[in-house]
Amino acid sequence: MKRPIALSCGEPAGIGPEIAVKAWDALRAELPFFWIGDPAHLPAGAAYELISSPSDAHRVSGSAMPVLQQSFAGSAQKGEADSANAQGVIDAIETGVLLVKSGAAAALCTAPIHKKALQDGAAFAYPGHTEFLAALDDKEDVVMMLASEQLRVVPATIHIPLKDVPNALTPQCLESTLRITRAALQTQFGISQPTIAVAGLNPHAGEGGKMGHEDDEVIAPVLEKLRAEGFILNGPLPADTMFHAGARAGYDAAVCMYHDQALIPIKTLDFDKGVNVTLGLSFIRTSPDHGTAFDIAGQGIANPTSLIEALRMAARMSDT
Numbered sequence: 001m002k003r004p005i006a007l008s009c010g011e012p013a014g015i016g017p018e019i020a021v022k023a024w025d026a027l028r029a030e031l032p033f034f035w036i037g038d039p040a041h042l043p044a045g046a047a048y049e050l051i052s053s054p055s056d057a058h059r060v061s062g063s064a065m066p067v068l069q070q071s072f073a074g075s076a077q078k079g080e081a082d083s084a085n086a087q088g089v090i091d092a093i094e095t096g097v098l099l100v101k102s103g104a105a106a107a108l109c110t111a112p113i114h115k116k117a118l119q120d121g122a123a124f125a126y127p128g129h130t131e132f133l134a135a136l137d138d139k140e141d142v143v144m145m146l147a148s149e150q151l152r153v154v155p156a157t158i159h160i161p162l163k164d165v166p167n168a169l170t171p172q173c174l175e176s177t178l179r180i181t182r183a184a185l186q187t188q189f190g191i192s193q194p195t196i197a198v199a200g201l202n203p204h205a206g207e208g209g210k211m212g213h214e215d216d217e218v219i220a221p222v223l224e225k226l227r228a229e230g231f232i233l234n235g236p237l238p239a240d241t242m243f244h245a246g247a248r249a250g251y252d253a254a255v256c257m258y259h260d261q262a263l264i265p266i267k268t269l270d271f272d273k274g275v276n277v278t279l280g281l282s283f284i285r286t287s288p289d290h291g292t293a294f295d296i297a298g299q300g301i302a303n304p305t306s307l308i309e310a311l312r313m314a315a316r317m318s319d320t
């Protein structure tokens with residue numbers, strides 16, 4: 001019997017609860033998951049049933065969304081985070097991690113959190129799930145990949161101000177990112193000899209040093225070192241010509257130098273079906289590629305497709 005996937009509820013004031021119910025309705029006959037959250041945050045009339053253990057998810061899933069109750073101290077006014085809920089949001093993620101690490105759940109999928117709300121309400125010390133999960137899993141280096149059928153992208157630096165990117169782009173950071181990315185392409189995506197395109201940092205990949213030196217002095221030497229180990233790497237490439245269809249046909253994943261250099265192309269190409277997957281953890285974790293969408297929360301119009309694809313990817317990657 002397939003082990004269920006744990007879905008943490010994310011920010012109650014966001015669209016997480018409503019897309020969870022929509023995802024359950026779409027996947028009820030395909031894959032089992034249980035939602036870690038407070039049923040009071042679900043849309044009125046949602047079909048749910050409380051469970052006491054992940055092993056109950058199968059029995060329930062065909063007719064109702066299985067819910068593992070998580071308590072919250074605040075209200076859940078859609079569209080406006082209540083900082084009193086911050087600890088409950090964090091606890092739901094930690095419960096999911098415990099259950100996946102114990103083997104009770106096959107993988108963890110996380111609904112969107114509102115990072116500032118967690119920082120304000122619970123002094124959350126992490127920029128996002130990725131860094132928090134790495135700490136919970138005692139992993140120094142993990143990688144955030146955004147993946148869809150059209151493109152896989154990895155930013156070498158994530159949730160830091162743009163002005164801090166050049167200093168954060170150390171040879172160690174880039175080498176670790178490339179090693180984790182290649183290993184995941186081989187083991188999780190079944191590509192034995194993956195080709196990875198690597199973006200430059202500067203316009204025109206530095207134009208031979210005329211527009212910056214990181215491309216020639218930091219990025220290129222790392223690529224040379226790894227090519228000597230058998231990595232198939234293209235770059236450093238001018239980022240503005242890496243993502244058209246013809247370019248994408250030439251590689252299996254693109255490693256970029258900072259958050260938006262990676263996320264703009266995939267969210268432009270495939271916002272509805274993009275999935276965020278964390279590589280380098282001891283367990284499988286995926287999430288939708290979007291956030292809490294406060295501007296539409298509670299209107300019942302949120303698109304569940306990215307969450308559905310995130311749950312499907314978690315199931316595929318965990319062979320559940």
Ligand SMILES: NC(=O)c1ccc[n+]([C@@H]2O[C@H](COP(=O)([O-])OP(=O)(O)OC[C@H]3O[C@@H](n4cnc5c(N)ncnc54)[C@H](O)[C@@H]3O)[C@@H](O)[C@H]2O)c1
Pocket residue numbers: 015019111112113114115116129276287288289290291292293294295296301302303304306
């Ligand atoms: N995986 C995550 O936990 C995650 C991912 C991205 C952003 N965030 C957080 O979410 C908060 C808001 O971020 P943001 O405004 O930059 O991005 P966002 O994705 O929440 O919203 C951007 C725009 O896309 C729309 N949108 C997003 N998801 C949608 C969906 N499923 N269906 C229909 N429309 C959708 C929103 O209505 C909004 O107009 C921030 O706190 C951010 O840190 C969390």
Ligand SMILES: N[C@H](C(=O)O)[C@H](O)COP(=O)(O)O
Pocket residue numbers: 127128129130131259263276287289290291
């Ligand atoms: N950076 C991602 C995005 O913009 O879609 C998202 O915030 C993921 O962050 P975490 O999974 O680390 O919360």
